[in-house]
Amino acid sequence: VLYIYVGGMSVDCYSSGAGCHPGIYHEYQVGGWNGGGTGYGYNSASAGGGATDIRIGGQTLEDRVVVSGGGGGHGAYGQGSGGHGGGLIGQNGSSVYETGQAFGYWSGGNWVWQYYDGYTYGTGGTQTAGGYPWSQEESNYDYTASGNGYGSFGQGGTGISINPENSKSGGGGGGGWYGGAGGTGTREYGGGGGGSSYTHPSLVADVTHSQGVN
Numbered sequence: 001v002l003y004i005y006v007g008g009m010s011v012d013c014y015s016s017g018a019g020c021h022p023g024i025y026h027e028y029q030v031g032g033w034n035g036g037g038t039g040y041g042y043n044s045a046s047a048g049g050g051a052t053d054i055r056i057g058g059q060t061l062e063d064r065v066v067v068s069g070g071g072g073g074h075g076a077y078g079q080g081s082g083g084h085g086g087g088l089i090g091q092n093g094s095s096v097y098e099t100g101q102a103f104g105y106w107s108g109g110n111w112v113w114q115y116y117d118g119y120t121y122g123t124g125g126t127q128t129a130g131g132y133p134w135s136q137e138e139s140n141y142d143y144t145a146s147g148n149g150y151g152s153f154g155q156g157g158t159g160i161s162i163n164p165e166n167s168k169s170g171g172g173g174g175g176g177w178y179g180g181a182g183g184t185g186t187r188e189y190g191g192g193g194g195g196s197s198y199t200h201p202s203l204v205a206d207v208t209h210s211q212g213v214n
Contacts, residue, residue: 003059007050007070007175008033032070035175037156037182037192039073045185046073048156048172048192049085056203061154064177065200066207072122072180073159073171075189082183083124083194084212085174090124090131091211093171093183093191120190122173122181125151131173131181131193133157151179156195160184 011030029039032050039047049070055063072082072093083091123131130151149157149170156173159182170183176195183190197209 001057003055003063005034005051005053005055007052007068008036009049010036010039010047010073010172029073029172031156031172032175034070035155035179035195036070037073037151037158037172037174037179039159039169039172039192045076045159045169045171045183045189046082047159048073048082048174048180048182048195051085051154051175051177051195064198065203067177067196067198068209069125069176069180069195069197070156070174071212072156072174072183072192072194074191075171075183076169076185077189080121080171080183080189080191082171082174082191083122083180085176085180085194086197086213087209087211088196089126090174090176090180090194090196092123093121093180093193095120095183095190120170120184122149122151122157122170122183122190122193124180124193125173125176125178125196127177127196127198130155130178131157133160133181133184149173149182149184151181151193151195153178155179156192157182159192
């Protein structure tokens with residue numbers, strides 16, 4: 001028996017009751033069906049898209065023989081793009097700030113300047129592991145993260161928010177053979193990584209995997 005699973009788009013819980021809880025105010029987006037990671041949706045961070053796959057002989061993740069990875073969601077305010085799904089390694093998301101860039105914020109009546117020494121986007125899924133989320137880009141962070149953000153087998157990571165002061169949030173990772181990681185919202189906004197594609201080495205042949213192709 002052959003089973004075809006078509007990945008879904010993310011669901012905005014601000015405007016839809018589908019996949020959410022009608023009548024309850026939500027600040028997140030539900031990930032696309034079949035592995036899309038939830039977007040921690042403060043200020044319009046989006047969730048990851050689900051993967052599309054073919055399964056033979058069963059309906060578990062291990063029964064997948066061809067997988068097309070889903071894309072990651074963007075960070076808050078539409079900034080920090082999500083990575084493309086597909087390819088043997090999903091594309092990394094992007095961050096507004098990168099390593100070595102300065103940023104400032106208001107704290108305790110003073111303007112404080114710091115430098116990023118890491119990144120806040122989620123990396124893409126690979127053939128052997130899910131994507132990896134944010135690095136500790138500020139040495140003095142003491143905020144508690146909303147989730148760990150890691151991608152996993154068949155599942156994109158959840159977007160992360162670690163700044164309750166102004167609730168900037170990261171996009172969800174895309175589903176895939178291994179899912180992309182969720183982006184992180186700190187004082188800027190990281191996109192989620194894309195999920196990886198896959199072809200079974202003995203049951204399938206002549207398949208080309210490309211990032212960002214529908």
